Amino acid sequence: MKKIQSPEIEEYLETLCRYAEEGRQARVKDLAGDLGISAASVSQMLKKLSEKNLIKYEKYGKIRLTKKGEEIGRSILRKHRLVEKFLGFIGVKRNVHEEACLLEHAISDQVEEAIIKTMKKSMKKIRVLAEMKNGESGIVLFIEGGSTACKRLTAMGLTPGTKIEVERESTLIGPVEISIRSSRLAVGRGLAKKIYLAVDK
Amino acid sequence: MKKIQSPEIEEYLETLCRYAEEGRQARVKDLAGDLGISAASVSQMLKKLSEKNLIKYEKYGKIRLTKKGEEIGRSILRKHRLVEKFLGFIGVKRNVHEEACLLEHAISDQVEEAIIKTMKKSMKKIRVLAEMKNGESGIVLFIEGGSTACKRLTAMGLTPGTKIEVERESTLIGPVEISIRSSRLAVGRGLAKKIYLAVDK
DNA sequence: TTTAAATGTTAGGTGTACCTAAGATCACAT
DNA sequence: ATGTGATCTTAGGTACACCTAACATTTAAA
Numbered sequence: 001m002k003k004i005q006s007p008e009i010e011e012y013l014e015t016l017c018r019y020a021e022e023g024r025q026a027r028v029k030d031l032a033g034d035l036g037i038s039a040a041s042v043s044q045m046l047k048k049l050s051e052k053n054l055i056k057y058e059k060y061g062k063i064r065l066t067k068k069g070e071e072i073g074r075s076i077l078r079k080h081r082l083v084e085k086f087l088g089f090i091g092v093k094r095n096v097h098e099e100a101c102l103l104e105h106a107i108s109d110q111v112e113e114a115i116i117k118t119m120k121k122s123m124k125k126i127r128v129l130a131e132m133k134n135g136e137s138g139i140v141l142f143i144e145g146g147s148t149a150c151k152r153l154t155a156m157g158l159t160p161g162t163k164i165e166v167e168r169e170s171t172l173i174g175p176v177e178i179s180i181r182s183s184r185l186a187v188g189r190g191l192a193k194k195i196y197l198a199v200d201k
Numbered sequence: 202m203k204k205i206q207s208p209e210i211e212e213y214l215e216t217l218c219r220y221a222e223e224g225r226q227a228r229v230k231d232l233a234g235d236l237g238i239s240a241a242s243v244s245q246m247l248k249k250l251s252e253k254n255l256i257k258y259e260k261y262g263k264i265r266l267t268k269k270g271e272e273i274g275r276s277i278l279r280k281h282r283l284v285e286k287f288l289g290f291i292g293v294k295r296n297v298h299e300e301a302c303l304l305e306h307a308i309s310d311q312v313e314e315a316i317i318k319t320m321k322k323s324m325k326k327i328r329v330l331a332e333m334k335n336g337e338s339g340i341v342l343f344i345e346g347g348s349t350a351c352k353r354l355t356a357m358g359l360t361p362g363t364k365i366e367v368e369r370e371s372t373l374i375g376p377v378e379i380s381i382r383s384s385r386l387a388v389g390r391g392l393a394k395k396i397y398l399a400v401d402k
Numbered sequence: 403t404t405t406a407a408a409t410g411t412t413a414g415g416t417g418t419a420c421c422t423a424a425g426a427t428c429a430c431a432t
Numbered sequence: 433a434t435g436t437g438a439t440c441t442t443a444g445g446t447a448c449a450c451c452t453a454a455c456a457t458t459t460a461a462a
Binding site for chain 2: 106
Binding site: 207209238239241242245246249260261 | 448449450451452453456457458
């Protein structure tokens with residue numbers, strides 16, 4: 001049985017998937033440009049992909065992914081994006097896209113899963129300030145609600161990115177007391193329901 | 202300027218480095234076996250590596266790495282081992298060696314560094330079975346060494362992810378006795394030096 | 403020391419993925 | 433509708449890494 005997959009083939013299918021996502025018609029010229037390959041080579045490769053039933057293509061015609069081709073392409077695209085996130089996660093700063101392009105072909109499904117699990121574990125969870133308990137801390141992510149609430153909170157210094165800690169949790173109707181930049185603040189329960197924070201685990 | 206590096210070339214140089222570490226004379230036959238390639242192809246490739254000044258080689262002669270060749274080989278070997286550790290670290294259990302063989306060629310120096318930093322922050326400590334004391338336990342992360350050692354240990358059930366406990370620690374030359382899934386097993390000190398475990402800090 | 407087995411090399415060939423140059427087709431502006 | 437520039441394909445060729453079969457050399461045994 002012949003091998004139907006190679007990093008090169010994967011790269012073509014991934015790019016075709018990207019075009020499909022953008023609702024863009026795939027053209028030989030664009031593939032050539034994006035993959036850094038001559039149009040002649042792309043044309044050739046399209047014939048090969050067609051023979052392998054990864055795309056539907058007749059010369060001068062439209063390029064469409066088959067089910068199989070889309071499956072592979074999406075898998076690579078998914079891996080690419082995961083790797084990008086992951087590289088950011090472990091602190092890689094430069095050439096993240098290029099690094100991901102290399103790695104995407106070397107990541108098995110097994111490894112993909114492990115990476116997802118690992119990231120989830122140390123991922124932050126989103127929680128509402130009103131539900132948080134004494135001693136818990138987090139970083140303000142966003143404020144749900146109209147500009148009135150936003151302005152009020154901004155005035156208090158409760159803007160996205162701010163780190164806070166719960167000093168006294170909210171009772172059924174009572175306010176939450178929090179410390180923020182080492183000063184203390186009381187936030188009414190109604191308002192506290194609109195403040196979302198990222199907390200560990 | 203011609204490219205002097207390919208995943209295949211890297212694989213050859215890595216394997217040669219491994220042999221050098223083990224103080225073993227590199228033979229065409231062994232390379233063929235370990236790389237899963239015909240002896241004829243190896244012979245050919247050795248000529249190519251010689252032309253690229255990555256090894257010193259004359260037919261029927263001894264294979265020796267040049268400075269350049271050793272540098273590349275060691276870099277790949279280092280990456281391979283790091284990836285093995287890392288895969289264990291993120292919870293990959295099966296085919297760790299094989300997965301690392303794929304990934305090692307796609308890991309840049311930048312990514313290598315980021316991985317090291319991330320692991321350093323980790324909660325588990327990595328230890329070698331040979332150095333562990335009575336009563337200590339851990340989870341097998343990976344096995345360093347050729348496929349021979351890997352196969353032997355796999356046969357014993359000592360695969361990544363397995364939890365073991367040290368029943369009797371290794372003496373200067375003696376084996377380690379461990380319990381594994383409630384049965385007991387003795388592992389020679391040489392082999393035990395190649396088994397890395399995650400133990401609580 | 404000869405010889406057989408083990409090991410290594412050469413010759414010739416395959417498949418993949420790329421290239422350039424030249425020719426074919428398409429699509430739009432006149 | 434037609435000619436021209438853009439786009440695409442074909443033809444012919446390269447480099448790489450592998451293969452098998454046949455031949456050469458080395459090594460170890462008789």
